[in-house]
Amino acid sequence: MKMTGSGVNGMIGMEGGRVEESIGELRRTFRSGETRSAAWRKAQLKALLQLLRDNENKIFEALKQDLGKHPVESYRDELGVVEKSVKYSLSHVDEWMAPKKSSLPLIFFPGKGQVLPEPLGLVLIFSSWNFPISLALDPVIGAISAGNSVVLKPSEQAPACSSFLANTIPLYLDSKAIKVIEGGAAISQQLLQQKWDKIFFTGSPSVARIVMSAAVKHLTPVTIELGGKCPTIFDNLSSPSDTEVAVKRVVGGKWGPCNGQACIGVDYVLVEEKFASHLIEMLKKTIKKFYGENPKELKDISKIVNKHHFQRLHNLLKEPLVAASIVHGGLIDEEKLFIEPTILLDPPLDAEIMTEEIFGPLLPIITLKNIEESIEFINSRPKPLALYAFTNDEAFKRRILSETSSGSVTFNDIIIQFVCDTLPFGGVGQSGFGRYHGKYSFDTFSHEKAVLRRSFFLELEPRFPPWNDFKLKFIRLVYSFDYLGLILLLLGLKR
Known part of the structure; x- marks a missing residue:
């Protein structure tokens, strides 16, 4: 696939050697030292905020075109997230x-580290x-803050947003240091053939392996930022008001962010049989309250983002035993790329809906005899990006923290950890690595260089050959910080 066009400053048309040419300019800009100054970094962050x-x-409209997002959702999950991140940085x-x-x-005295x-x-x-928007610009904020030059490759599956970024970023940011390159798999392959100092990838495991x-x-x-099957443990809360709040948060966390197409969204719920x-019923009631009676x-x-993903989700529901487990929803409209919020009760655990990340508006409810069995259930599967648990049992919380592994754990809420700038966001195991x-x-796009400064004063001869027992004793004492022994040794009293 070839992308043609002259490009506008930082927006690159991909033809011939334009990739290499543009990367060469970016590398020259970095080597000039321009991006290292605090003034440059702050200027780019302020320009991004503007x-x-x-x-x-325009951003609202692009998100509407690509994903049908309402402006409120777009601001909450995209614009607001990025604005907050820019200001914090x-x-x-x-x-x-x-x-x-x-x-x-x-041993390094006198010296400074x-x-x-x-x-x-x-x-x-x-x-x-x-x-x-947010998954494109949030990493860019970190890369700029750390003083790097940047190539951003937006997803071609959100073409309106990709086009917006490619056409707008060059009008605000330094096009000699920050460029947007659009295109599909062929362009991604071309980019991956180049030498980089860091690659930051958000997407699917299959593409992550290529990267x-x-x-x-x-x-x-x-x-690598991936996803996985993020579980929600739903304990039997004693307070009806707590249960009502918890159900609202599950519904909002499952279908609110991009209709379930979120790497940290709820993938399935674990609950005791007697409470299922x-x-x-509470989930159904809340779905109707949030989204209306007529699906x-x-x-x-x-x-749903496109026909490919729509068909993938539809195929999950077409398995006979999975279809039989539907207890709410299931309505689909291929023309509108719409799938109704759907709840399933105990679908087969070996079905694809329970072995692969759902990434859509389907919510399996898995029942257990005892809620503490949820720990073993979660541990029998790959480590998730996020784990959620609604419980007031402090001992159970401690067990979840100590006996499970996940990118993050959130108690009594869903997805809010993503918008917290003071907490790291990232996966573990098959859900990704890095944060x-x-x-x-800033740390992700930086290297912490150790710097040691010494003067020519006070050279300790025992550091150098020829070796003898005295020097061995000296080095032992220095490493053990036996100050009295060191003094006596230097005075010749412990030979």
């Missing part, structure tokens, strides 16, 4: 980039289609 403010309605970038003092062992954060260089960022394989050639460090029917008239819910958000984004 971009968001000037183009709010602006207020902390001076602190993050400042050298940090480090204490030194006695420090840790100096430095940018990695030229970084490549692949973003995903489900949150095509990792390409990165090996140049030993390029990679941050009550939970399902075909739903307006405040996103559409970002706030200072963690």
